Amino acid sequence: MSALKVVSSKLAAEIDKELMGPQIGFTLQQLMELAGFSVAQAVCRQFPLSGKTETERGKHVFVIAGPGNNGGDGLVCARHLKLFGYNPIVYYPKRSERTEFYKQLVHQLNFFKVPILSQDEENWLEYLKPEKTLCIVDAIFGFSFKPPMREPFKSIVEELCKLQDRIPIVSVDVPTGWDVDKGPISQPSINPAVLVSLTVPKPCSNHIRENFTTHYVGGRFIPRDFANKYGFEPFGYESTDQILKL
Numbered sequence: 001m002s003a004l005k006v007v008s009s010k011l012a013a014e015i016d017k018e019l020m021g022p023q024i025g026f027t028l029q030q031l032m033e034l035a036g037f038s039v040a041q042a043v044c045r046q047f048p049l050s051g052k053t054e055t056e057r058g059k060h061v062f063v064i065a066g067p068g069n070n071g072g073d074g075l076v077c078a079r080h081l082k083l084f085g086y087n088p089i090v091y092y093p094k095r096s097e098r099t100e101f102y103k104q105l106v107h108q109l110n111f112f113k114v115p116i117l118s119q120d121e122e123n124w125l126e127y128l129k130p131e132k133t134l135c136i137v138d139a140i141f142g143f144s145f146k147p148p149m150r151e152p153f154k155s156i157v158e159e160l161c162k163l164q165d166r167i168p169i170v171s172v173d174v175p176t177g178w179d180v181d182k183g184p185i186s187q188p189s190i191n192p193a194v195l196v197s198l199t200v201p202k203p204c205s206n207h208i209r210e211n212f213t214t215h216y217v218g219g220r221f222i223p224r225d226f227a228n229k230y231g232f233e234p235f236g237y238e239s240t241d242q243i244l245k246l
């Protein structure tokens with residue numbers, strides 16, 4: 001276990017609330033854009049295309065988006081990946097009706113010709129073959145997940161657990177199915193090859209396997225005094241990077 005500075009799910013929600021409150025005034029859309037952009041950058045850093053064969057370059061990044069903001073991060077990430085020369089494909093089984101904004105993110109994916117599987121796609125597993133898939137982006141649930149998991153996500157996560165030794169999983173903020181504070185509380189559980197913690201790692205990140213999971217922090221949107229107020233130091237991002245390997 002690392003001695004990484006982490007903030008609880010409760011504090012993470014408070015940080016979000018203050019960032020989007022009347023004093024600071026970020027919009028959810030702005031933060032989500034930066035969050036999804038960070039995740040796309042982490043995929044590039046971990047799975048670079050340079051020097052790869054045509055076949056390797058043509059592999060899919062399979063993005064699974066959940067019904068909340070973690071899913072929104074996934075939708076944004078898919079759009080940036082397309083711009084970065086990757087071949088993303090999105091599975092968004094339970095589309096959010098929360099705001100018009102989620103529909104707009106879907107329109108943008110259509111605009112970029114990123115395929116989105118239909119909601120009741122029964123053959124989604126067909127797209128998950130090691131010879132066809134570079135990695136899976138797990139944007140199903142983040143810090144607001146409360147176990148036990150309901151369908152259809154329960155079955156989806158069970159399938160991902162069977163596949164994860166052959167196809168690397170990149171988890172956004174929290175590995176789906178983990179308790180944000182306690183970590184993997186039920187079996188089988190996702191063991192991501194990459195975890196991208198947003199703003200600041202949550203306590204569950206202390207449970208990643210040290211020699212298996214590469215841990216990045218992303219979501220570079222807070223100044224030093226704000227980080228200090230919540231009890232942590234800002235991360236030492238380099239240059240224009242949106243991610244930092246921890």
Ligand SMILES: NC(=O)C1=CN([C@@H]2O[C@H](COP(=O)(O)OP(=O)(O)OC[C@H]3O[C@@H](n4cnc5c(N)ncnc54)[C@H](OP(=O)(O)O)[C@@H]3O)[C@@H](O)[C@H]2O)[C@H](O)CC1
Binds near residue numbers: 147151200
């Ligand atoms: N500042 C930042 O770091 C930012 C982070 N962002 C990302 O937002 C998520 C948190 O988003 P939130 O919408 O609060 O929550 P989730 O996406 O984690 O999950 C909410 C949805 O999940 C459903 N849910 C919850 N538990 C279950 C369950 N057991 N089974 C099935 N479905 C479940 C929930 O449905 P309800 O019906 O229960 O409401 C919601 O639909 C954070 O982790 C980051 O990834 C933002 O981008 C902003 C910046």
Ligand SMILES: [K+]
Binds near residue numbers: 141
């Ligand atoms: K996730």
